[in-house]
Amino acid sequence: xxNSNPTLQILVTGATGLIGRRLIHSLMTQGHEVSALVRSxxxxxxxxxxxxxxxxxxxxxxxxxxSNMDIVVHLAGEGIADKLWTAHRKKRLRxxxxxxxxxxxxxxxxxAEDSRPKVFISASAIGFYGESTSPHPENGGPGSGxxxxxxxxxxxxxxxxxxxGLRTVLLRIxxxxxxxxxxxxxxPPFVLGSGDQWMSWIHIDDAVGLIDFAVKESAIEGEFHLTxxxxxxNLDFMKIYSAVKRVPFLLTAPKWVIKVLTGELSQLVxxxxxxxxVEALQLGFRFQFENLEEALENLVGKTKIxxxxxxxxxxxxxxxxxxxxxxxxxxxxxxxTPPWLKFKILNQSTPEIRKGTLINYRLRIHGFPxxxxxxxxxxxxxxxxxxxxLRGPYKKWYHLHTFEEVxxxxxISDDVAYEVPGWIFGKLLLPLIKRDVSGIxxxxxxxxxxxxxxxxxx
Numbered sequence: 166x167x168n169s170n171p172t173l174q175i176l177v178t179g180a181t182g183l184i185g186r187r188l189i190h191s192l193m194t195q196g197h198e199v200s201a202l203v204r205s206x207x208x209x210x211x212x213x214x215x216x217x218x219x220x221x222x223x224x225x226x227x228x229x230x231x232s233n234m235d236i237v238v239h240l241a242g243e244g245i246a247d248k249l250w251t252a253h254r255k256k257r258l259r260x261x262x263x264x265x266x267x268x269x270x271x272x273x274x275x276x277a278e279d280s281r282p283k284v285f286i287s288a289s290a291i292g293f294y295g296e297s298t299s300p301h302p303e304n305g306g307p308g309s310g311x312x313x314x315x316x317x318x319x320x321x322x323x324x325x326x327x328x329x330g331l332r333t334v335l336l337r338i339x340x341x342x343x344x345x346x347x348x349x350x351x352x353p354p355f356v357l358g359s360g361d362q363w364m365s366w367i368h369i370d371d372a373v374g375l376i377d378f379a380v381k382e383s384a385i386e387g388e389f390h391l392t393x394x395x396x397x398x399n400l401d402f403m404k405i406y407s408a409v410k411r412v413p414f415l416l417t418a419p420k421w422v423i424k425v426l427t428g429e430l431s432q433l434v435x436x437x438x439x440x441x442x443v444e445a446l447q448l449g450f451r452f453q454f455e456n457l458e459e460a461l462e463n464l465v466g467k468t469k470i471x472x473x474x475x476x477x478x479x480x481x482x483x484x485x486x487x488x489x490x491x492x493x494x495x496x497x498x499x500x501x502t503p504p505w506l507k508f509k510i511l512n513q514s515t516p517e518i519r520k521g522t523l524i525n526y527r528l529r530i531h532g533f534p535x536x537x538x539x540x541x542x543x544x545x546x547x548x549x550x551x552x553x554x555l556r557g558p559y560k561k562w563y564h565l566h567t568f569e570e571v572x573x574x575x576x577i578s579d580d581v582a583y584e585v586p587g588w589i590f591g592k593l594l595l596p597l598i599k600r601d602v603s604g605i606x607x608x609x610x611x612x613x614x615x616x617x618x619x620x621x622x623x
Contacts, residue, residue: 172572174235193576291339471585473599476581511525521540522544525537
């Protein structure tokens, strides 16, 4: 666990979202004490359970949740592109942001001044600017339409925290690129409409890095862009994406087709927003990925278009060496694997697991018998190991297990890249396979938690 800075008490809302999960992982591994407000606490196993609090954006949370916190990072809000923008959906998008933020600030206002957080960092979006091809500085005015008005009112709600004396930062977030979810997990190699609309993107690692920068840099206040320094047009984005993914052609989805299929939601992909992180650059922030090609190479450059990704994390209030010791015994895999898989270890090539160990299993998937052979590709005691499928039900299975020291215990991460066999048939079965993978790891987390609670994880 690395922590060269003072330990901070930080509360995150929207912690189960793409940025939220990555942020809490970064904060915890730096040694900070992280709490969270979420709708479903059981969906956040990576934080100690006594630091996860249930909250609906329609209610004022308990002020005690915020008492003596140093920082609040407020990322909560319904997924903007998850569903079509019906009148009901637009109301939920607005309420989850504008009213939810009002309720958070209201709870903080009920605390005595010396018990309030010192900093309030709230999400917003570059949709604030509306349609424009000109570069936008942080102090630019809002556009017109649903998205700009939503962002304007969202930020107005967050700015009430400034009136309470909190340093308040408004994160105008661009298109976040990550391999496991978001735009890249859904993006076809299509040019959208004319392709001349600007896309202001950011790598997930830089998005988290900029929020961490805003936490620590007291000079940051007010509007703050979370975008890379090099926005590109949609046409250029798709050309680079296709080259990196080695897709040999580009298709065009006409503007009228997008509008017919998605209605008002189409403005998300057809509007042009050219935004640059002027303040971050002036303050000396160093981006890991300034260039789109480098960002995409990092995220998907060594993967096939048919590959899928899964990430699971879990906190255990136990020392790292004990947790790693449990996972270093192949026989324990049988204990944490769902019984419906009929999982059985047949043999392994070395008495103790190490780099190069081969392990043979048998199992059943939906009643069909399979043999599975795994190679331990990497082995770093107490830190990480990798198992790769040599023979089995998947075309590819790469599983990185990571063990990190965090305040109060150990954070386990399971980072999986997998590919299903069969081009068309495999694609048809993919939703079922994704549910299976998610269900297997959900059972595994529950079983590990149960063993840890009973003192049997050894």
